[in-house]
Amino acid sequence: MPTTRDGELAREQAYVDTLYGRLDEVRETTKGQLRQVLLEAGTGTPQSIVERDVFAATHADRLARLDAAEGRLCFGAMDHAAGGRTYIGRIGLTDQEQEPILVDWRAPVATAFYQATIADPRGLTRRRHLRTRGRRVTGLADDPLDPRAYLAQAGAADGASGAAEGDAAPEAGAGAEAGFGATGDTMLLEALSAPRTGRMHDIVSTLQAEQDRIIRAAANAVLVVDGGPGTGKTAVALHRAAYLLYTDRDRLVRSGVLVVGPSPVFLRYIEQVLPSLGETGVVFATPGRLFPGVDATGEDQVAAASLKGDARMADVIAGAVRDRQRAPGRGVRIRHDEHDLHLDRDTIVRARTRARRSRRPHNSARRVFIRELLGALTNQVVSRLPGGLFEPEERSEITSDLWADPGVRRALNDLWPLLTPARLLADLYASPELLARAAGTRLTAEERALLRREGPADAPARRSGETRSAETGRIRWTPADVALLDEAAELLGDPEEAARLDEARRAAAERAAEREYARGVLEMLGLDDRLDADTVAERWTAPRQRRGAAEYATGDRTWTFGHLIVDEAQEVSPMLWRLLWRRCPGRTATLVGDLAQAARPRPPESWGELLGPAVGAHYTVERLTVNYRTPSEIMDVAADVLTAADPTAAPPLSVRSAGRRPDAVRIPSADEALLRGVVDESVRAAGEAAGGRVAVICPPGRTAAIRAALRAAVPQLALPRQPDDPDDRPTGTREPAEADLLLDAPVAVLTVAESKGLEFDAVVLVEPAEILAGPTRGLADLYVALTRATRVLTVVHTGELPGVLHRMPVRGGPATPEAGAAPRATSRTEAEAHTAHAHTDIDDTDDADDTDTDAGLGDPVVGGRQLNLLW
Numbered sequence: 001m002p003t004t005r006d007g008e009l010a011r012e013q014a015y016v017d018t019l020y021g022r023l024d025e026v027r028e029t030t031k032g033q034l035r036q037v038l039l040e041a042g043t044g045t046p047q048s049i050v051e052r053d054v055f056a057a058t059h060a061d062r063l064a065r066l067d068a069a070e071g072r073l074c075f076g077a078m079d080h081a082a083g084g085r086t087y088i089g090r091i092g093l094t095d096q097e098q099e100p101i102l103v104d105w106r107a108p109v110a111t112a113f114y115q116a117t118i119a120d121p122r123g124l125t126r127r128r129h130l131r132t133r134g135r136r137v138t139g140l141a142d143d144p145l146d147p148r149a150y151l152a153q154a155g156a157a158d159g160a161s162g163a164a165e166g167d168a169a170p171e172a173g174a175g176a177e178a179g180f181g182a183t184g185d186t187m188l189l190e191a192l193s194a195p196r197t198g199r200m201h202d203i204v205s206t207l208q209a210e211q212d213r214i215i216r217a218a219a220n221a222v223l224v225v226d227g228g229p230g231t232g233k234t235a236v237a238l239h240r241a242a243y244l245l246y247t248d249r250d251r252l253v254r255s256g257v258l259v260v261g262p263s264p265v266f267l268r269y270i271e272q273v274l275p276s277l278g279e280t281g282v283v284f285a286t287p288g289r290l291f292p293g294v295d296a297t298g299e300d301q302v303a304a305a306s307l308k309g310d311a312r313m314a315d316v317i318a319g320a321v322r323d324r325q326r327a328p329g330r331g332v333r334i335r336h337d338e339h340d341l342h343l344d345r346d347t348i349v350r351a352r353t354r355a356r357r358s359r360r361p362h363n364s365a366r367r368v369f370i371r372e373l374l375g376a377l378t379n380q381v382v383s384r385l386p387g388g389l390f391e392p393e394e395r396s397e398i399t400s401d402l403w404a405d406p407g408v409r410r411a412l413n414d415l416w417p418l419l420t421p422a423r424l425l426a427d428l429y430a431s432p433e434l435l436a437r438a439a440g441t442r443l444t445a446e447e448r449a450l451l452r453r454e455g456p457a458d459a460p461a462r463r464s465g466e467t468r469s470a471e472t473g474r475i476r477w478t479p480a481d482v483a484l485l486d487e488a489a490e491l492l493g494d495p496e497e498a499a500r501l502d503e504a505r506r507a508a509a510e511r512a513a514e515r516e517y518a519r520g521v522l523e524m525l526g527l528d529d530r531l532d533a534d535t536v537a538e539r540w541t542a543p544r545q546r547r548g549a550a551e552y553a554t555g556d557r558t559w560t561f562g563h564l565i566v567d568e569a570q571e572v573s574p575m576l577w578r579l580l581w582r583r584c585p586g587r588t589a590t591l592v593g594d595l596a597q598a599a600r601p602r603p604p605e606s607w608g609e610l611l612g613p614a615v616g617a618h619y620t621v622e623r624l625t626v627n628y629r630t631p632s633e634i635m636d637v638a639a640d641v642l643t644a645a646d647p648t649a650a651p652p653l654s655v656r657s658a659g660r661r662p663d664a665v666r667i668p669s670a671d672e673a674l675l676r677g678v679v680d681e682s683v684r685a686a687g688e689a690a691g692g693r694v695a696v697i698c699p700p701g702r703t704a705a706i707r708a709a710l711r712a713a714v715p716q717l718a719l720p721r722q723p724d725d726p727d728d729r730p731t732g733t734r735e736p737a738e739a740d741l742l743l744d745a746p747v748a749v750l751t752v753a754e755s756k757g758l759e760f761d762a763v764v765l766v767e768p769a770e771i772l773a774g775p776t777r778g779l780a781d782l783y784v785a786l787t788r789a790t791r792v793l794t795v796v797h798t799g800e801l802p803g804v805l806h807r808m809p810v811r812g813g814p815a816t817p818e819a820g821a822a823p824r825a826t827s828r829t830e831a832e833a834h835t836a837h838a839h840t841d842i843d844d845t846d847d848a849d850d851t852d853t854d855a856g857l858g859d860p861v862v863g864g865r866q867l868n869l870l871w
């Protein structure tokens with residue numbers, strides 16, 4: 001006889017079947033429409049061809065969104081007090097009569113699903129979560145929002161239970177019959193406790209109220225999302241991008257959304273989130289790739305990087321540009337047509353003033369300057385010729401003759417050369433004299449020495465007419481150089497030659513992307529044997545409309561994005577902010593970060609300090625307070641480090657405990673012993689992570705040796721060596737393939753900087769004392785490293801454990817005062833203080849029972865009961 005649970009599951013399964021049936025129908029219809037559009041003979045007018053191709057693009061995009069919704073199409077439902085139910089999913093669907101049968105999670109009506117609480121039920125009696133695998137419903141969990149109405153409804157619905165679990169979950173038992181079985185918090189804990197895959201997933205089915213509010217905030221200004229590690233800042237930023245693309249699609253598809261993250265590894269880690277939400281119109285970039293044509297793979301010393309990011313560098317670059325607009329004291333003597341011509345200083349200064357007053361960038365103001373001086377030279381030639389006055393045409397012939405003379409050109413170019421940003425910067429770094437003149441009193445001699453670097457010497461800079469040299473092309477720029485190149489580009493303007501080159505490259509890249517895209521579409525439609533990808537790509541004459549700005553924008557420095565998202569925003573230097581605001585002059589941005597994690601030597605004290613120069617007080621700060629990643633036992637240790645760095649800082653409250661305290665292992669100081677110890681602990685951690693991901697986080701100088709030791713001892717766990725993989729390639733410069741290897745390795749060896757923003761099931765942290773003593777902010781780095789683990793943390797060290805880690809029991813060593821103490825249970829009052837909404841009226845016993853049966857979920861921190869507080 002079917003149980004209540006079975007009945008409830010069957011009912012939901014039937015509805016979900018209907019939804020998938022409809023999804024299939026819509027997909028088929030869309031495919032049909034696309035097929036038809038593509039097969040239409042190409043004989044129409046250019047206008048109709050464009051229209052048709054825009055239709056094709058619209059159908060193809062829709063198809064991609066429908067495909068992305070296949071997994072977990074529907075994940076929740078809301079029961080309304082007024083009667084009726086609304087199902088929530090990854091996309092919206094209507095039935096054949098155009099009645100809504102599934103609501104997109106981003107639609108206004110879905111807000112209640114995320115925001116309703118018992119205190120503020122928003123017209124709902126129940127929120128239901130559906131767990132699905134493929135197209136099968138495997139479990140249900142309910143949050144009663146109006147218990148009385150909910151019970152009445154449940155009774156009316158043929159004894160329908162509030163919770164049910166399919167074969168993948170434990171019996172809900174009595175709790176289910178009473179209507180209080182698994183809840184949304186169970187689903188949340190399941191998601192948080194699942195082994196990590198090396199890639200971030202979307203969290204659309206378990207978004208919490210405080211996160212949802214931020215995601216849906218108005219997008220007409222600068223919004224800062226501030227919060228400790230693991231509070232979901234990155235996840236929120238990405239879901240906000242998806243939300244904005246939904247609510248403001250036309251504008252944002254045209255202009256694009258720019259997402260800036262700290263490293264290629266990090267971008268690889270997050271890159272699946274938006275496509276899984278059906279959104280692709282987003283440009284991802286690291287700071288090192290924000291200047292078209294430059295892939296900054298070099299590395300600066302911390303002090304040099306810090307100086308390059310300093311706001312004073314804007315004046316230094318401006319000074320460098322002005323310094324290249326020369327007016328020598330004795331003027332310039334030029335030999336032309338067997339005569340000496342002379343430009344005195346006053347004439348040159350007048351021409352320079354006029355050119356500067358044009359307010360154009362250096363390279364285009366140069367035209368004014370050259371025109372003025374050619375005029376002066378023409379006068380001299382004319383005055384020497386017999387016959388006095390000349391017709392304008394004759395004068396202009398003389399001017400052309402002058403400009404055709406290489407000697408004249410060289411002399412004028414020397415006074416005001418055509419410059420590329422790369423040339424300007426390379427010359428500046430290579431020449432102490434140029435740098436001293438550009439910097440004036442803005443930089444000290446020691447600071448100037450930090451910028452010094454071998455490169456093209458002073459002399460080639462003076463070569464006339466040179467816009468791009470082999471030397472500048474070969475320079476290994478660093479991420480910190482990128483903002484300076486951009487600053488220079490802004491002041492110089494693009495020399496025509498560089499612009500033409502860029503244009504040609506961009507056009508070629510666009511054509512290749514078009515072909516690739518067309519091939520994919522034809523393959524998907526089974527038309528690849530009937531239509532040729534090149535022909536179809538040719539027809540798509542409006543790529544910018546079709547795929548929006550995303551790809552186009554990447555190669556164009558002057559492109560302005562409709563919205564800017566910056567992750568780890570606390571690390572962005574003043575110079576990089578200047579670049580970013582140039583990319584998004586509308587100043588509509590979502591910036592996520594944590595000032596406590598800032599590793600810069602002089603960290604910002606407030607968001608105002610970072611943002612003030614560009615936006616004044618026109619920004620709002622939203623705070624996330626609950627840590628979804630780090631279990632309470634690990635967070636306790638990390639909190640000591642946070643307090644040491646800033647006694648006033650409040651650590652985020654962990655949402656769960658792991659039931660395992662982090663510990664430390666002291667190794668006799670020899671290097672070999674340390675490597676053996678790290679390998680042993682990595683193996684142990686991999687065992688505990690049981691198929692999840694492990695990170696060995698170590699000081700930068702140790703990565704190569706640890707990787708080699710791991711490879712030698714347990715090759716199956718380590719990142720395989722690539723033929724061209726220099727082990728110590730700096731942060732921020734890994735290629736995508738390398739990033740994959742790093743994220744996919746069962747045990748990845750990383751520096752703290754590389755681990756920023758990432759998370760792992762287990763972390764082996766090596767030599768924390770060295771991390772503390774590093775050239776960046778040691779306490780911030782240690783805080784970051786400690787908060788990467790979702791379950792297991794082990795510290796491996798040789799000397800004394802740093803005092804800030806006093807809470808960690810040393811394995812095999814004397815017990816610390818707190819070693820062995822019971823894990824700290826987060827008090828209910830504390831938890832409530834960290835959450836905006838309470839959900840307190842639920843039967844504690846049943847919730848606790850449910851959780852206890854869920855092996856591997858980790859314990860909820862709130863006194864052994866479920867975490868209903870979060871809704």
Ligand SMILES: Nc1ncnc2c1ncn2[C@@H]1O[C@H](COP(=O)(O)OP(=O)(O)OP(=O)(O)O)[C@@H](O)[C@H]1O
Pocket residue numbers: 188191192200201203206207208211227228229230231232233234235236594628629756757758759787
């Ligand atoms: N509502 C949620 N449901 C499920 N998982 C969540 C939720 N919120 C956050 N998470 C998970 O918590 C983890 C931490 O999130 P995220 O990386 O966005 O935090 P963060 O604040 O950016 O951390 P950090 O400052 O350390 O980079 C991720 O695995 C994320 O998927």
